[in-house]
Amino acid sequence: MQTSTISVKLWQDMLAGGYRNLKQNMSVIDDLNVFPVPDGDTGKNMTMTIEGGVFATQGDFDGIGALMTKFSRNSLLSARGNSGVILSQFIRGLAFGSESVNEFTPETFTTAYECGVKYAYNAVAKPTEGTMLTVLREGGEFLTKQNFENFKDCFDALIEELHRSLRNTPELLPVLKEASVVDSGGAGIICIFEGMQAVLNGESIDDIDIPVDSSFVDTSNFNEDSTLEYGYCTEFILQLLNCKTDIAAFRLEEMTAKLEQLGDSVVTVQDGSIVKIHVHSFSPEEVIRYVRRYGELVNVKIENMSVQHSEIEAAAAKHEKFAVIATATGDGIMEFFKGIGVSEVINGGRTNNPSADDFIQAFNKVNADYIIVLPNDSNVVLTAEQAAKLYDKSDVRVIKTRSIAEGFSALSMMDLSVDTIDELISDMTQCLPYVASGYVTTATRDALFSGVNIKKDDWIGLEGDTIYAATNNPIDAAMLLFERLPNIDEKQVITAFYGKGVTEDEVNKLEKLFSEKYPLIELGFIKGDQDVYRYIFAIE
Amino acid sequence: MSFTIIADSTSDLNKELRDRYKIDYVTMNYVLDGVEYPASLDWESHSPKEFYDLMRQGKRITTTQVPRELFYDKFSANLKDGKDVIYIACSSALSGSYNLATVVAKELADEYPNNTVFCVDSLISSLGQGSLAIKASELRSEGKTAAETADFLISNRLKFNQFGTADTLEYLRRAGRVKASKAFFGNLFGVKPIIISDVNGQNYAYKKTKGSLNAKIAIAEDIAAAVENPQDQILYISHGDDITSAEQLKEIILERVAFKGVHIDHIGPIVGSCVGPGTIIGFCCGKEVTIKGE
Numbered sequence: 001m002q003t004s005t006i007s008v009k010l011w012q013d014m015l016a017g018g019y020r021n022l023k024q025n026m027s028v029i030d031d032l033n034v035f036p037v038p039d040g041d042t043g044k045n046m047t048m049t050i051e052g053g054v055f056a057t058q059g060d061f062d063g064i065g066a067l068m069t070k071f072s073r074n075s076l077l078s079a080r081g082n083s084g085v086i087l088s089q090f091i092r093g094l095a096f097g098s099e100s101v102n103e104f105t106p107e108t109f110t111t112a113y114e115c116g117v118k119y120a121y122n123a124v125a126k127p128t129e130g131t132m133l134t135v136l137r138e139g140g141e142f143l144t145k146q147n148f149e150n151f152k153d154c155f156d157a158l159i160e161e162l163h164r165s166l167r168n169t170p171e172l173l174p175v176l177k178e179a180s181v182v183d184s185g186g187a188g189i190i191c192i193f194e195g196m197q198a199v200l201n202g203e204s205i206d207d208i209d210i211p212v213d214s215s216f217v218d219t220s221n222f223n224e225d226s227t228l229e230y231g232y233c234t235e236f237i238l239q240l241l242n243c244k245t246d247i248a249a250f251r252l253e254e255m256t257a258k259l260e261q262l263g264d265s266v267v268t269v270q271d272g273s274i275v276k277i278h279v280h281s282f283s284p285e286e287v288i289r290y291v292r293r294y295g296e297l298v299n300v301k302i303e304n305m306s307v308q309h310s311e312i313e314a315a316a317a318k319h320e321k322f323a324v325i326a327t328a329t330g331d332g333i334m335e336f337f338k339g340i341g342v343s344e345v346i347n348g349g350r351t352n353n354p355s356a357d358d359f360i361q362a363f364n365k366v367n368a369d370y371i372i373v374l375p376n377d378s379n380v381v382l383t384a385e386q387a388a389k390l391y392d393k394s395d396v397r398v399i400k401t402r403s404i405a406e407g408f409s410a411l412s413m414m415d416l417s418v419d420t421i422d423e424l425i426s427d428m429t430q431c432l433p434y435v436a437s438g439y440v441t442t443a444t445r446d447a448l449f450s451g452v453n454i455k456k457d458d459w460i461g462l463e464g465d466t467i468y469a470a471t472n473n474p475i476d477a478a479m480l481l482f483e484r485l486p487n488i489d490e491k492q493v494i495t496a497f498y499g500k501g502v503t504e505d506e507v508n509k510l511e512k513l514f515s516e517k518y519p520l521i522e523l524g525f526i527k528g529d530q531d532v533y534r535y536i537f538a539i540e
Numbered sequence: 541m542s543f544t545i546i547a548d549s550t551s552d553l554n555k556e557l558r559d560r561y562k563i564d565y566v567t568m569n570y571v572l573d574g575v576e577y578p579a580s581l582d583w584e585s586h587s588p589k590e591f592y593d594l595m596r597q598g599k600r601i602t603t604t605q606v607p608r609e610l611f612y613d614k615f616s617a618n619l620k621d622g623k624d625v626i627y628i629a630c631s632s633a634l635s636g637s638y639n640l641a642t643v644v645a646k647e648l649a650d651e652y653p654n655n656t657v658f659c660v661d662s663l664i665s666s667l668g669q670g671s672l673a674i675k676a677s678e679l680r681s682e683g684k685t686a687a688e689t690a691d692f693l694i695s696n697r698l699k700f701n702q703f704g705t706a707d708t709l710e711y712l713r714r715a716g717r718v719k720a721s722k723a724f725f726g727n728l729f730g731v732k733p734i735i736i737s738d739v740n741g742q743n744y745a746y747k748k749t750k751g752s753l754n755a756k757i758a759i760a761e762d763i764a765a766a767v768e769n770p771q772d773q774i775l776y777i778s779h780g781d782d783i784t785s786a787e788q789l790k791e792i793i794l795e796r797v798a799f800k801g802v803h804i805d806h807i808g809p810i811v812g813s814c815v816g817p818g819t820i821i822g823f824c825c826g827k828e829v830t831i832k833g834e
Contacts, residue, residue, distance in 0.1 A: 493730030
């Protein structure tokens with residue numbers, strides 16, 4: 001097939017193909033973890049991000065520009081994880097670069113693609129080469145040098161170039177090389193483009209039915225004798241329509257003000273002619289009647305809040321000056337964080353990155369002038385920052401904590417009675433430069449890492465990304481880690497969060513060994529109940 | 541001696557200092573297993589080690605204020621001799637002794653119109669209160685009257701600064717003798733409060749540090765910032781049976797500030813029962829305290 005243009009319909013199908021192909025390969029990409037810590041949900045994150053776009057763009061579109069605008073908005077809202085955020089920004093750039101495009105030609109596609117690369121790079125404060133950014137960028141640089149007449153050649157050559165770039169990622173990023181893997185995000189990008197290529201070539205891709213995300217709804221609170229106590233959590237995306245309103249003159253503030261009269265917990269986000277609305281209301285029909293003066297609904301979610309426990313708490317949240325939101329995994333850690341002053345703990349971390357929307361829902365639940373976010377994972381920082389940007393009802397500040405240990409350190413120094421947000425942040429960040437994040441976990445494969453010879457299933461002790469010890473039991477791994485940490489003598493306090501399955505005997509044994517060897521360092525234990533990590537140490 | 545200076549059990553002045561500066565004191569009492577012991581500054585009932593070990597074992601020790609008769613007897617004996625008295629009391633935010641003393645002093649005023657008992661609320665305790673008593677003694681040696689001395693103490697008492705840290709806020713909290721900001725709910729492992737005596741003489745955990753070494757550094761830095769004319773001052777350090785920690789604090793402070801001398805002693809049983817073992821406190825004279833706990 002010699003296609004010299006891509007119509008909106010074909011492009012729509014291609015995007016769906018890209019999504020389906022990515023979803024089929026989700027677990028393969030998840031497995032391309034950066035060794036040795038299971039870092040594993042790049043595939044899932046990217047799939048969920050693009051899924052948001054695909055699901056929101058069913059039906060007919062008047063040109064690629066219109067399709068992409070909506071697609072981009074919804075990918076953005078569904079984005080989770082670093083890879084998801086970067087992907088959503090790439091899509092946003094694609095949308096911006098194709099705003100006035102009705103059908104793609106290889107030339108307009110190249111322009112849009114380049115714009116996508118620019119947006120993707122802008123999403124990251126310190127772009128790291130050897131990641132999906134590199135793969136995307138090199139694909140773009142290749143496209144601009146060529147002059148394709150049809151899309152088959154264009155996609156064939158582009159995908160070949162993406163593969164070449166991906167193969168080269170271990171040369172740019174040593175951590176990949178040591179683990180002998182290629183970058184997982186880059187691999188995800190290729191899955192998307194290959195899915196698109198297949199559709200372009202007339203092949204069809206099955207939509208496999210794997211639940212990417214499932215949420216549990218408990219209806220036991222609402223039965224034939226119930227009354228509507230909390231109203232409905234009403235969320236939808238509104239497409240502003242020229243036939244109904246003057247979009248250029250549309251003012252979001254006016255809509256927000258009116259929605260405030262119809263309900264509370266109002267969040268509105270506008271991107272071009274798309275408005276995402278979240279409101280708690282006793283009469284969602286009024287809300288919908290009102291907003292339809294301006295356009296039509298793209299999707300709607302209306303949930304009775306009596307069946308959503310978490311939303312019930314939100315209705316009762318009392319207004320505070322400061323609130324802190326943190327991500328964490330492990331029931332123990334989550335409980336502990338709540339106990340020391342975190343208003344909302346979002347379940348997530350290394351293996352389950354929360355989305356920007358998860359953060360926005362948490363922002364809504366707390367009722368505060370200032371919200372501090374502790375992402376507690378390097379892969380969640382970007383999502384948190386993105387959510388902070390999208391939210392305008394509170395002043396949201398992200399303290400870039402990259403681990404549970406850093407998050408704990410920030411919380412332990414927190415004093416919510418201070419007068420200003422700057423003081424609060426200064427208190428919480430004062431110890432961060434001195435916190436080391438230690439872990440004990442098992443190796444997922446054999447490897448030689450920084451001179452440490454590791455067998456699959458060994459207990460390994462690491463600080464940050466550096467492995468210091470590999471041995472056959474967790475206590476020795478912890479002690480070797482402490483012994484080999486370069487500046488252990490400068491440390492004063494170690495807080496250990498112990499994971500699922502750790503016995504009291506084991507804790508006592510570690511405590512005894514430790515206090516004999518390091519009498520001047522205080523070691524305390526907190527039941528973390530986390531998976532994956534036998535121990536997480538905040539070493540300060 | 542023109543007038544008599546009386547401190548109390550919380551001043552932590554040992555016999556040597558009391559003799560040198562001619563300072564008398566009235567005793568409060570502590571109660572252990574239902575038995576009341578006078579809180580002697582010479583540790584007559586329990587040695588410091590015995591006392592703090594009992595606390596380490598989890599024994600609850602409570603305290604009582606100076607008994608009325610004791611004030612009455614001490615004050616009237618001096619007045620009978622034709623002497624004025626200055627009573628330098630434990631902070632009124634921590635003990636009822638000051639208030640009781642003012643009542644007793646007023647009762648005695650009619651009986652002894654020619655002499656006066658001046659009660660001075662030190663707004664501090666331990667060696668902070670002790671150094672206020674020493675200051676009174678120095679003024680007395682310079683020939684100041686009791687009235688002049690009392691005036692001076694009242695106008696300058698907030699210049700006596702306290703910076704301490706406790707292993708835990710639990711003892712202070714149990715004794716109802718600390719105000720801590722919301723920052724200290726939990727009693728977080730490894731987090732050390734820095735406790736000052738605020739403008740009302742209340743112990744106030746005004747900031748926190750991570751680890752005991754950092755706490756000592758914070759105390760030293762706070763002292764360096766607050767002290768004036770350290771070359772003329774003795775650095776006073778008191779501790780809850782942890783001499784190693786106290787010596788370490790001394791070194792860290794002396795690296796930053798050159799004092800004329802250093803005096804280290806135990807925190808007496810009254811303050812000790814409220815702060816617990818492992819507490820260390822540094823005192824200096826300088827800028828006026830302005831912080832007021834919430």
